[in-house]
Amino acid sequence: MAYIKRILKFINKKKRGRFSVIILFTLFIISLLAPFIANDIPIVCKSNNGLHFPVVQKLFNKTHHHKAECNWSIHPLIPYHQKSLDLKNGRFKSPFEKQDISSIRKRHWLGTDALGRDTFAGLLYGSSIAGRIGFFASLLSFIIGMLIGIISAYFGNNKLRINYKQLAILLPSILVLLYQSIYGFFFGFANDFMWEASVFLLIFIMSGFCIWKLHDSVNSKIRVPLDNLILWILEVYKSIPNIFFILILLSLLTKAGVINLILVIAFVLWPIVARYTRAEVLKLKEENYIKSAEVSGIPNWTIIVKHIFLNAMGPALVSFAFSFSAAILLEASLSFLGIGLPVEEVSWGSMLSEVRNNYKAWWLALFPGIAIFLVVSALNYLGEVLGEFFSQN
Amino acid sequence: MLWYLSKRILRIPFVLLSVSLLIFFISKNVPQDTVVNILQLEGKSEAKDNDEGFSKEDYVQVAKKYNYHLPQFYFKFRPSHYPLKRKLFPSEKNQEDIQLNEKKQFSLPAFNWNGFNNQYHIWVKNMFTGNFGISFVDGKLVSTKIWDALQWTLLLVFISLFISFALGISLGLFSKTSDSKKTSEALKLGSYLLYSIPVFWFATIMLIFFTTDDYGSWTNIFPTVSVLDPTDKSIFGKLFSSGKLLILPILVTSLHALGYISRQMESSLSNELGKSYARTALSKGLSFKAVVKKHGFKNALLPIITLLSSAIPGTIAGSVIIETVFNIPGIGRLIYNSILLADWNVVFALVFLIAGITSISFLMSDLLYMKTNPKIHFDTD
Numbered sequence: 001m002a003y004i005k006r007i008l009k010f011i012n013k014k015k016r017g018r019f020s021v022i023i024l025f026t027l028f029i030i031s032l033l034a035p036f037i038a039n040d041i042p043i044v045c046k047s048n049n050g051l052h053f054p055v056v057q058k059l060f061n062k063t064h065h066h067k068a069e070c071n072w073s074i075h076p077l078i079p080y081h082q083k084s085l086d087l088k089n090g091r092f093k094s095p096f097e098k099q100d101i102s103s104i105r106k107r108h109w110l111g112t113d114a115l116g117r118d119t120f121a122g123l124l125y126g127s128s129i130a131g132r133i134g135f136f137a138s139l140l141s142f143i144i145g146m147l148i149g150i151i152s153a154y155f156g157n158n159k160l161r162i163n164y165k166q167l168a169i170l171l172p173s174i175l176v177l178l179y180q181s182i183y184g185f186f187f188g189f190a191n192d193f194m195w196e197a198s199v200f201l202l203i204f205i206m207s208g209f210c211i212w213k214l215h216d217s218v219n220s221k222i223r224v225p226l227d228n229l230i231l232w233i234l235e236v237y238k239s240i241p242n243i244f245f246i247l248i249l250l251s252l253l254t255k256a257g258v259i260n261l262i263l264v265i266a267f268v269l270w271p272i273v274a275r276y277t278r279a280e281v282l283k284l285k286e287e288n289y290i291k292s293a294e295v296s297g298i299p300n301w302t303i304i305v306k307h308i309f310l311n312a313m314g315p316a317l318v319s320f321a322f323s324f325s326a327a328i329l330l331e332a333s334l335s336f337l338g339i340g341l342p343v344e345e346v347s348w349g350s351m352l353s354e355v356r357n358n359y360k361a362w363w364l365a366l367f368p369g370i371a372i373f374l375v376v377s378a379l380n381y382l383g384e385v386l387g388e389f390f391s392q393n
Numbered sequence: 394m395l396w397y398l399s400k401r402i403l404r405i406p407f408v409l410l411s412v413s414l415l416i417f418f419i420s421k422n423v424p425q426d427t428v429v430n431i432l433q434l435e436g437k438s439e440a441k442d443n444d445e446g447f448s449k450e451d452y453v454q455v456a457k458k459y460n461y462h463l464p465q466f467y468f469k470f471r472p473s474h475y476p477l478k479r480k481l482f483p484s485e486k487n488q489e490d491i492q493l494n495e496k497k498q499f500s501l502p503a504f505n506w507n508g509f510n511n512q513y514h515i516w517v518k519n520m521f522t523g524n525f526g527i528s529f530v531d532g533k534l535v536s537t538k539i540w541d542a543l544q545w546t547l548l549l550v551f552i553s554l555f556i557s558f559a560l561g562i563s564l565g566l567f568s569k570t571s572d573s574k575k576t577s578e579a580l581k582l583g584s585y586l587l588y589s590i591p592v593f594w595f596a597t598i599m600l601i602f603f604t605t606d607d608y609g610s611w612t613n614i615f616p617t618v619s620v621l622d623p624t625d626k627s628i629f630g631k632l633f634s635s636g637k638l639l640i641l642p643i644l645v646t647s648l649h650a651l652g653y654i655s656r657q658m659e660s661s662l663s664n665e666l667g668k669s670y671a672r673t674a675l676s677k678g679l680s681f682k683a684v685v686k687k688h689g690f691k692n693a694l695l696p697i698i699t700l701l702s703s704a705i706p707g708t709i710a711g712s713v714i715i716e717t718v719f720n721i722p723g724i725g726r727l728i729y730n731s732i733l734l735a736d737w738n739v740v741f742a743l744v745f746l747i748a749g750i751t752s753i754s755f756l757m758s759d760l761l762y763m764k765t766n767p768k769i770h771f772d773t774d
Binding site for chain 2: 176232235236238239240241242243244247248249250251252254329332333336337339349352355356359360362365366369372373376377380
């Protein structure tokens with residue numbers, strides 16, 4: 001707790017850090033409150049039956065009362081949902097243009113797109129989608145990357161040793177597991193679930209038993225070159241540029257969706273975290289307290305969980321910030337290219353891509369672009385400030 | 394060093410092999426059916442034999458012609474009650490799937506060795522002999538299609554990299570050596586902004602505001618985007634016929650890279666000038682500019698040289714966006730379109746090409762680093 005306080009204090013001292021935290025916090029609040037700021041149904045509605053909260057009810061998927069029944073109502077600041085079509089003001093209405101509206105409250109302050117969707121509402125809802133995809137994708141890649149980075153750096157090429165019996169069980173089971181997970185992921189799960197599940201269970205039990213027995217094998221003969229193996233995977237990742245890799249992976253999916261996109265982005269981004277964590281743990285390994293823990297016979301997994309993981313966690317946060325911004329940028333460029341998210345979902349990138357249908361609609365390019373730019377640079381700043389903090393300590 | 398070098402070079406084929414395995418497995422599991430694409434290309438998909446719009450004979454014939462009837466890989470694990478040879482025709486295969494799905498039973502895994510007559514083996518063999526096959530979208534040879542696209546991308550990448558490195562290094566140098574603090578601060582901020590602005594946004598903004606005179610007569614600087622002239626076959630012919638249209642994409646790409654390079658140059662130079670040899674030179678009475686010119690500059694260039702080789706794959710990756718926005722028929726747009734249309738022959742060859750370029754670039758960067766800085770030893774690796 002005290003550690004977190006020190007980090008926050010450090011960020012607060014730096015001008016860049018304060019700036020980025022303020023921006024990120026504002027966007028977080030906006031993304032949470034988006035349905036209350038921009039919506040086509042009232043927040044509070046007084047009808048003959050009493051008070052209703054249509055926005056809240058709609059959030060929880062309940063049917064809301066019709067607008068006509070309200071005696072009085074409080075409407076959100078912007079009377080448009082991101083998906084609500086204003087056909088009277090369709091075909092790219094500019095912010096300064098004369099708009100076909102009943103009152104000034106109904107004006108599209110930042111213009112509309114081809115279908116008459118409000119740009120401002122889209123911006124607000126877009127922040128929630130960018131935040132969701134960015135956060136969960138980078139969280140997932142953080143978990144995977146940290147795990148792999150720690151294992152690769154701590155065990156190196158020599159430390160993990162097994163004996164011939166274990167190899168005889170472990171090697172085929174890992175091979176089958178790998179094949180099953182690759183093959184079954186693409187082909188099988190739906191077709192023959194029972195078979196997949198039983199094989200998986202068997203393999204998990206077998207390899208779990210081996211790992212449980214691993215610390216007994218002090219005099220084991222065979223060294224497992226974990227570090228080389230992981231470095232090889234990282235090199236394969238490095239040789240295909242991220243955007244191509246994502247495009248290829250996305251072609252596997254039959255259905256576009258937010259969760260699929262999160263999984264794919266996380267699958268591509270984890271090497272960022274893994275490389276960073278690996279470098280950190282390699283430094284940590286030279287510290288005296290780790291060495292003395294090793295000498296005093298504390299098992300590897302205890303050292304990893306108790307010392308390495310907690311100490312590498314802080315520096316790895318830096319790569320979390322960078323992968324967060326990379327994920328947002330990737331999502332935006334994918335929606336800009338027109339793939340990844342389902343068509344009805346409005347994100348900053350998809351708003352930007354509409355400009356390609358009409359090059360005169362500058363407002364559709366300017367505002368979402370500013371939003372992306374602000375988030376990405378705030379995250380990068382935050383990462384840099386965190387990096388400074390951890391390099392000083 | 395020789396040992397390190399040979400190890401490093403030997404790693405490249407293994408990486409490429411893994412890439413080929415990865416792409417092959419992905420391509421075999423995409424929802425689109427390549428055989429249907431070929432049928433449409435050959436004009437055989439009109440026959441009204443079933444719902445799909447093609448006859449079974451045609452489908453099987455095409456599948457056999459392109460080796461789709463062979464097993465996919467050297468070996469296969471399957472539940473032992475599964476048939477070894479699955480049905481080929483889509484509707485029959487679906488039916489078989491349903492039948493197998495009904496029999497929910499536990500069965501042991503069965504291993505099967507398929508031998509060398511499999512799809513992966515044949516494909517790799519063809520790649521080695523230079524036979525990349527044909528594109529399933531328009532029937533052209535993959536190699537000609539890629540060569541046409543590659544010329545555009547090479548033009549874009551090399552011209553913009555040249556500009557960005559030449560300008561970036563001098564800007565970084567200028568911002569460090571300039572006497573007024575304000576200029577250097579402004580240059581720093583400018584390069585930071587250029588680097589952190591997303592490329593697709595930058596490109597779109599330039600396209601919107603600087604290709605028309607809607608926003609004042611002076612904003613009509615660049616020509617509007619139009620379809621590039623495909624008749625010229627040679628690189629220089631392309632440059633002459635549509636050089637005007639390439640100005641804006643080159644500008645956008647090079648400005649983006651320029652920001653990063655000038656930032657790196659600046660920080661590398663200040664890093665060098667903080668070292669004791671520079672301080673010694675300063676205290677000997679040499680002027681600041683002389684120290685920069687004689688000592689700092691050469692040493693500061695080292696990390697920049699290695700940036701060059703990693704910038705090549707980066708710019709090629711960025712070309713997806715740039716080429717889509719500016720309508721250039723280069724590699725980035727080709728790979729994007731081919732993936733969308735499941736034209737896997739083209740995708741394979743392109744990914745292979747890009748992975749090769751990337752691996753060789755990183756190797757080059759290591760070599761350059763070793764060549765320029767004899768202190769570096771990689772032997773401990």
